Amino acid sequence: xxxxxxHRPATRSRGIPEATVARLPLYLRALTALSxxxxxxxxxxxxxxxxxxxxxxxxxxxxxxxxxxxxxVGYDVEYLVYxxxxxxxxxxxxxxxxxxxxNLGAALANYGGFASRGFRVAALIDADPAMAGKPVAGIPVxxxxxxxxxxxxxxxxxxxxxxxxxxxxxxxxxxVSAGVTSILNFAPTVLSxxxxxxxxxxxxxxxxxxxxxxxxxxxxEETAAGDIGSLxxxxxxxxxxxxxxxxxxxxxxPAVMPA
Amino acid sequence: xxxxxxHRPATRSRGIPEATVARLPLYLRALTALSxxxxxxxxxxxxxxxxxxxxxxxxxxxxxxxxxxxxxVGYDVEYLVYxxxxxxxxxxxxxxxxxxxxNLGAALANYGGFASRGFRVAALIDADPAMAGKPVAGIPVxxxxxxxxxxxxxxxxxxxxxxxxxxxxxxxxxxVSAGVTSILNFAPTVLSxxxxxxxxxxxxxxxxxxxxxxxxxxxxEETAAGDIGSLxxxxxxxxxxxxxxxxxxxxxxPAVMPA
DNA sequence: TGGTGTGAAGCGGTTCACAGCA
DNA sequence: TGCTGTGAACCGCTTCACACCA
Numbered sequence: 001x002x003x004x005x006x007h008r009p010a011t012r013s014r015g016i017p018e019a020t021v022a023r024l025p026l027y028l029r030a031l032t033a034l035s036x037x038x039x040x041x042x043x044x045x046x047x048x049x050x051x052x053x054x055x056x057x058x059x060x061x062x063x064x065x066x067x068x069x070x071x072x073v074g075y076d077v078e079y080l081v082y083x084x085x086x087x088x089x090x091x092x093x094x095x096x097x098x099x100x101x102x103n104l105g106a107a108l109a110n111y112g113g114f115a116s117r118g119f120r121v122a123a124l125i126d127a128d129p130a131m132a133g134k135p136v137a138g139i140p141v142x143x144x145x146x147x148x149x150x151x152x153x154x155x156x157x158x159x160x161x162x163x164x165x166x167x168x169x170x171x172x173x174x175x176v177s178a179g180v181t182s183i184l185n186f187a188p189t190v191l192s193x194x195x196x197x198x199x200x201x202x203x204x205x206x207x208x209x210x211x212x213x214x215x216x217x218x219x220x221e222e223t224a225a226g227d228i229g230s231l232x233x234x235x236x237x238x239x240x241x242x243x244x245x246x247x248x249x250x251x252x253x254p255a256v257m258p259a
Numbered sequence: 260x261x262x263x264x265x266h267r268p269a270t271r272s273r274g275i276p277e278a279t280v281a282r283l284p285l286y287l288r289a290l291t292a293l294s295x296x297x298x299x300x301x302x303x304x305x306x307x308x309x310x311x312x313x314x315x316x317x318x319x320x321x322x323x324x325x326x327x328x329x330x331x332v333g334y335d336v337e338y339l340v341y342x343x344x345x346x347x348x349x350x351x352x353x354x355x356x357x358x359x360x361x362n363l364g365a366a367l368a369n370y371g372g373f374a375s376r377g378f379r380v381a382a383l384i385d386a387d388p389a390m391a392g393k394p395v396a397g398i399p400v401x402x403x404x405x406x407x408x409x410x411x412x413x414x415x416x417x418x419x420x421x422x423x424x425x426x427x428x429x430x431x432x433x434x435v436s437a438g439v440t441s442i443l444n445f446a447p448t449v450l451s452x453x454x455x456x457x458x459x460x461x462x463x464x465x466x467x468x469x470x471x472x473x474x475x476x477x478x479x480e481e482t483a484a485g486d487i488g489s490l491x492x493x494x495x496x497x498x499x500x501x502x503x504x505x506x507x508x509x510x511x512x513p514a515v516m517p518a
Numbered sequence: 519t520g521g522t523g524t525g526a527a528g529c530g531g532t533t534c535a536c537a538g539c540a
Numbered sequence: 541t542g543c544t545g546t547g548a549a550c551c552g553c554t555t556c557a558c559a560c561c562a
Binding site: 043044045055059060062063067069070071072073074075 | 519520521522523524
Binding site: 021022024025026028029030050051052087088089090092094096102103104106107108110111113114116117118119157158181182183184188190196198200202203204205206207208209210211212213214215216217218 | 280281283284285287288289309310311346347348349351353355361362363365366367369370372373375376377378416417440441442443447449455457459461462463464465466467468469470471472473474475476477
């Protein structure tokens with residue numbers, strides 16, 4: 001099976017830890033909500049609660065961006081929204097192509113979150129000739145044959161793969177050779193890409209399996225505790241883990257689709 | 260905004276690190292593929308390549324499960340498949356409900372990965388009365404009013420939330436009070452749940468924003484390097500990060516849907 | 519006084535390197 | 541001889557605790 005990506009040679013992205021980068025979108029979302037309610041400032045405590053992290057972590061995260069807060073007061077909402085947007089590169093528009101317009105691809109195309117902030121669906125691509133020309137979410141589906149041309153004409157650097165597992169690596173190779181350098185992979189496959197290309201993975205079945213693991217553990221505890229004084233049964237609750245941070249290129253984390 | 264989950268009180272799940280648990284499904288998938296090709300044994304090196312990790316990590320992961328390998332030979336594929344399945348709790352069937360049958364919910368319902376291993380879509384639930392009775396993926400959609408009854412009648416402990424952000428917390432609360440203890444959340448919201456409930460998050464817009472961050476960095480490098488000897492421009496490539504491990508309950512990682 | 523910014527300690531995970539067994 | 545299993549070093553992230561400043 002293909003694979004063979006190198007591993008993160010450390011070298012934090014421009015000094016900002018990956019774990020922090022992975023949380024910036026979370027903060028941004030919370031800040032946007034505050035902004036819409038015209039809240040002028042927030043404390044690290046409040047914002048952390050809204051984003052689901054603890055305040056120490058949030059302050060540390062922001063410290064990597066610079067000193068954007070005011071001691072004794074908090075952070076200016078609008079200013080932070082701008083700074084984080086800029087840091088994430090959302091002040092520009094990223095054209096995105098979605099390859100594989102099945103149920104999932106269609107769902108992604110219809111997903112309103114794209115347009116809202118920095119992303120624009122530049123094209124939908126599918127291998128099925130019958131799909132060609134058919135509009136999905138108001139955008140006509142184009143055939144895979146034109147993939148390279150579409151990428152180049154639109155200056156696309158971010159691609160979303162929502163094809164079956166079997167087609168994913170091939171699509172990935174074509175995307176990369178056409179110039180795509182960031183890929184969001186929904187197919188349940190380990191993609192092999194050259195250095196310099198980022199791959200992030202979303203895998204539903206992996207997420208479910210992780211939940212099943214903890215679920216099983218809970219069930220085991222109950223039994224142990226319920227039985228007439230069997231064993232110590234002192235196993236602690238699952239409790240809450242935290243963020244999952246990055247997976248960077250190479251990809252290795254969660255994923256959505258077939259198993 | 261709601262939040263307020265405690266943070267992982269350490270206490271690794273039954274001695275197995277969360278990061279390892281998050282990789283077990285990956286190994287299982289690779290092993291299943293080998294099994295279908297009737298490969299009897301694999302070395303840590305081969306399996307690691309297929310799963311997209313390095314062999315030291317894989318061996319360390321397996322060492323938490325026990326000594327299932329044979330020195331000088333490798334691992335017995337069938338045996339490992341069984342052990343990992345058992346460890347993940349996939350030897351039993353987990354009934355799952357999907358709430359919110361929009362584009363995404365329908366895609367998830369049609370997703371074949373459920374049935375394949377340990378999961379079964381027990382019911383589809385939507386708030387739209389017009390959807391009630393309509394079959395999606397061969398399963399009739401039921402109305403939200405019956406949520407509690409559905410959960411209890413089917414003994415469901417795992418719920419998938421694919422509703423709009425605004426409805427997610429309410430749906431979550433109802434799922435939890437009906438007995439669900441593991442939630443996979445596709446809505447772009449930080450869910451607040453009591454202790455003992457696991458939440459995992461899948462958020463498309465967060466994934467895209469992380470990619471945009473790296474993409475921007477790459478572009479910056481090129482410019483810096485391309486310009487006529489401007490600055491040192493020694494910023495290293497993004498390179499590859501690795502897995503993203505767990506997010507455990509509380510949820511904090513990636514996610515799919517609106518922004 | 520109140521809340522940010524941050525050095526330092528703590529912790530989980532990864533990687534190394536090799537002992538040990540088939 | 542070859543590959544697993546694992547102690548130990550290493551590394552990055554999280555958490556603590558408090559100095560510092562509006």
